[in-house]
Amino acid sequence: MLIVQKYGGTSVGSIERMKNVAARCLATQRQGHHVAVVVSAMSGETNRLLGLVNQLQEDHNDREVDVIVSTGEQVSVGLVALAIRAAGGKARSFLGHQCKIITDSSFSRARIVSIDGQPLRDAMAAGEIAVIAGFQGVDEKGSITTLGRGGSDTTGVAIAAALKADVCEIYTDVDGVYTTDPNIVPNARKIDRISYEEMLELASLGAKVLQLRSVELGMKYGVPIHVRTSFSDAPGTWVVPEEPSMEKVVVSGVTASRDEAKITLEDLPDIPGIAARMFAPLADANISVDMIVQNQAHGGTTDLTFTVPKLDRKRSVELLKEKVPDIVGEAGERIAWDDDISKVSVVGVGMRSHAGVAKTMFTLLAQEGINIKLISTSEIKISCVIARKYAELAIRTLHEGFGLSLAPSERTGL
C-alpha cells in the first residue's frame, strides 16, 4: 500500500516526539508499505513567527508573511528526515517548491492547483520516506504561499490524492472524531466511521479536528482519511464515502459554534431588491454571512436576521449605516444585534430518511427552557441559535436525548 501520514504541531513539538514520529513511519514502512509523511511546524513556532511579523504590521495576507511563516514547516521536515535516518531509515525532505505544490497567489490562504508526485514516487521507490512540508506551496511565479491555519491537513490529503494513496492518516493530539466535545460531555463516544458530508458539516460547525478544505479534497478525490493519535496504536475515526449502514444512525454528532454574532433589521419595507442591496456591501468587504432568516411580512414590513463572524459584527453594522442608510435608517435605528449567541447543531446522514429529528431537537431544548432565536437546516443538519449561556446545557441535552453515548447499534428510535 501507499500510505500518507500527516503529523500536527503537537506530534512534532520536540525532538523526542519527532523520534516517535520517525519510529512510527519506519514501522509502517517495515510492514511493506510506501510512506510519505506531511509535517506541521513545531507547536508554538507559527505563533512565534507571527509575533515577529506583528511588530511590523497587522495584515497577514502578504507575500512576505508567507515567506516568514513557511519556515516553521521547513525546519520540521529537515528534523524529521534526520530523525528517521538516526533511527536507521532513509529519508528525504521536500519543500513546496521541490514537489511543485502549485497554488494560486492568495497569500495566507492559497488553494492548491496541482502537485507533481513524481519526485515523491522516485524517493519512495528508492526506499526513502518522503518528508513533505505541510501548509506551504508556491504560486506560478515561484513565490512561497501558505494555505491558512490547519493547512497541513489539506497538504496531507492533496498529496494522498496526487499519489493515489490508499489512505491519508491524520495524526493529531486527540484519538478521533467524537459525537461531541468530550470536554463538555464526558461520555461522548469516538465515531468509528463517518461520511465526508457529515464531517464537512461538523468541521464547518466548529469541530476543530480536521480542516474543512481537507475534507472537501478527500471527498472530491475519494481519499479515505483516518484521523488518529500519534501517542498510541488505537484506531481512530475513518472519514469515508457514505455507506448504507450509516443511514441507520440518525444523528452522528452534536456541535456548537461560539464565534458568530446575530444582526437583525427590523420593520423593513417588504419590497423586492431590499435584501440584495443590503448584502452587497458585506459581500464587497469579504464578510461571510451565514444563516439568513426572513420572516413573512406583516403590515407591509418584515424582519430580516442573519449571522456574521463575531469579529466582523461591528464593521458590518458600520458598513450598513454608511452604504444603505435609506434601508437601515440614517442613524441605523432599524439595526439590532446580539453578540452573546451560540449555534448548536445536530448532524447525520440518517436524517434524510428519518422524519422527526427537528421536532425532537426543538422538544429537547424546550424541556430545558432554552429559547430558540433562529433555525436553519440542510439535508443532513439542523442548527439553532440560542443564548450563549445555554450552549453547554444544550449540547449535553441533545447528546443524551439522541442517545449518542450509546453504541450506534444500541440506539433505539428517537
Place this chain on the structure above:
Amino acid sequence: MLIVQKYGGTSVGSIERMKNVAARCLATQRQGHHVAVVVSAMSGETNRLLGLVNQLQEDHNDREVDVIVSTGEQVSVGLVALAIRAAGGKARSFLGHQCKIITDSSFSRARIVSIDGQPLRDAMAAGEIAVIAGFQGVDEKGSITTLGRGGSDTTGVAIAAALKADVCEIYTDVDGVYTTDPNIVPNARKIDRISYEEMLELASLGAKVLQLRSVELGMKYGVPIHVRTSFSDAPGTWVVPEEPSMEKVVVSGVTASRDEAKITLEDLPDIPGIAARMFAPLADANISVDMIVQNQAHGGTTDLTFTVPKLDRKRSVELLKEKVPDIVGEAGERIAWDDDISKVSVVGVGMRSHAGVAKTMFTLLAQEGINIKLISTSEIKISCVIARKYAELAIRTLHEGFGLSLAPSERTGL
C-alpha cells in the same frame, strides 16, 4: 549607481534594528541609487537551529541540515522586506532558489556557480529594494545548500558581481578593518583603503571581519568592497585593487591566530619521498596542513615541522602512527607536538619593494625575549610561530615597532 548592501546578524538582530536597516536602504535609494540588500539570520538564530540538529546528529555536512539552517535567513528577508514597506518603501524578498543562486552540492560549505541577476534587476527597475537571503543557494537538483559560516559576505559580493554593482557595502558590528585587534592594542587605527591581497592574508590569518571567500570573489570580479558599521554613517574600510600609493605603506596590519597546533617529526632519515608519504594520510583525511618547515639534514637525519588546525592535531598524530609507522616509529616515538602556540604575522604590499621587514620583525620580537619557533613568508606576509603566552605582547610590540598607530603619511622608515 547600483549598490549592494550586506547586513550581518547583529545588524538585523531585532525588529528595531531591522527598522534601522530599512531606513538605511531607503536613504540610499532616495539618493537615486538602485539598492539590493543581502541579509544574514538574526543573531543567535543559526546556533538555535544547529542546537536542534545536534540533538539528532553531530555531522552538519548534510542535505537536511542545510534545509533547517537556511530558514534563519528566510525569516530575515521577509521581515526586512516588511520593515522597508512599513517605512514607506517598496521591497521584495528573494530566496536562493528565486534568484537562482546555483551552487555545487557540498552541503554546509557549498560554492556559488552562477546567479541569475534578472529577477533582481526587474525588481529594482520597478522601484523595489531587492532583499536577498544570504548564506543559501540551491544545487542543480533544487536541493537547498548553504555556504558555510560567514557565507552571507560571499553572497553579498557574488550578487554585486552578478549585477556589476558599483560597490558591495558589508555592514558589520565593527566600523572597518583595523591595523590589529583593537581589543589588544587600544590605539590600533582603522585602515582607509586596503588591497584584496592584503585583506586575503589578514582574513586567512585570523582577522574575522570578512569571510575569505568573499574577498577572493571581490578580487576575481573587481568588486569594490566597503566594510562599515550599520550603527553610524562613518566611512569604513575600502577593499580594492592595489593602488600605487599603497606601496608606500610597508606594513598594513598585524594579526595573530590561536587555533593552530605544531607537530614535529624528529630525526627522520633524509631520503626522497618521506614527506610525500607522510602528508598523504593527512590529505586523505581532509586535514589542511599550513606551515611546513624542514631543516637542512645533519648526520643523515632531518627534522620536519608543520602546523594543523588545533582541532585536528590529535587525529593527525593518530593517523600518522597508524598509516606510516615505519616513518614515525611504531609507538610514534619520533612525533612531538605543541598545542600552545600562536602565529603572529605582519602583512603589507609595500614589503615587495622594501627590504628589511623580516629583520625588523625578528629584532622587535628578540628585544622582548620572545623565541621564534617557526618562520614562513610570502610575498606580502611574514609569519612567526611563538609560544601562545607571548601572543599579545608580540602584537603590541610589532604594532608599535612598525608605527601602525600613526597615520600612514606620518610613518618614517622602519
